[in-house]
Amino acid sequence: MTDAVSYYLEDQEYHGKSERTREAYERVLRRFEAFLDDEGRGPSGQALTPEEAGRRECMAWVHSLRGKHAPSTVASYASYVHRFYAYMTQVGEFDANPMALVVEEMDESIDKDPTRREISVPEMRTFVASISHPLERAVVVTLLKTGVRVGELCNLDLRDLALSDPELASEFDLGGRVQLDGRPESLYVAAEPARGHTYNGEERSASNKRKRATVIPVDDELAGVLKSWLAIRPDARSSAEPLFISTSGDWGVRLSTQAVRNVVERHARDHGWYLDGGGAAENVTPHYFRHFFTTHLRDRTGDRGIVKYLRGDVASDIIDTYTHNWGGQVRSVYESNVYRLL
Known part of the structure; x- marks a missing residue:
């Protein structure tokens, strides 16, 4: 096979894997491929293709990652290659999976719930103050104040934002959703948008992952940015x-979601909060802001139910309870406890 990696990635697209997932696999698999192609690095002393590589070449590649990446990242990269081989073996393109035993014997493991970098509200306030571009500041503050996922942020339309401002009302059609009637200064985050599907007249490149739609209050700071x-x-x-x-x-x-990630990574690097090879425990990403929102708001309110409602990841009975009392409990608790960033 001339290009096994391209074959695998094409199949993953047919299986419905997102562009972001495919890009992540391609980065790792091409790096693995380059390691094998360098005859001076592998134990065989020869340039090999992935199909020709054996267990010892896989072990040597994993070893080459150590010291350059966090242990959980090493484990993640190894799992990508393991899945690649497992799939190619299952469909009959390769004879065996040389990564199977390597992954089984590795000391490193994927940390599914990493202990993340602890950032205080004053530290985050300094970070926000360093962002001057109105778009970039609005993106970051929206992520921090609402806890939405990056795809959910990118899928927001003007009709999803209700702001009481006569000047804006004359220029933009804001808050056009019936769900925002009687709910000024609020943001509607839908559950329906899905990658590859048309929503509000536009095909979307990212999916929302909410179990149910959520209305999130917009405080004065977020309204301002x-x-x-x-x-x-x-x-x-x-x-x-x-x-x-x-x-x-x-x-x-x-x-795009990638553009948002690039913005956050650039500012996080400038702030010393993002390092090459760092994992979820070290690096500040858009998803870190969701973690920050959840942790700080939960600690301040002591009300897990409202935080779960705002995150949009709870069962329908809890969602319904807070939806029906949105104007009272949700808004008052949120506005009384949400951290100040400006």
């Missing part, structure tokens, strides 16, 4: 009128 962003927001190319759109190469196009 969103107004600053809307003041310079270019015209959108999509009739769906995305809330966040690109102001760079893809001018006017809905902001």
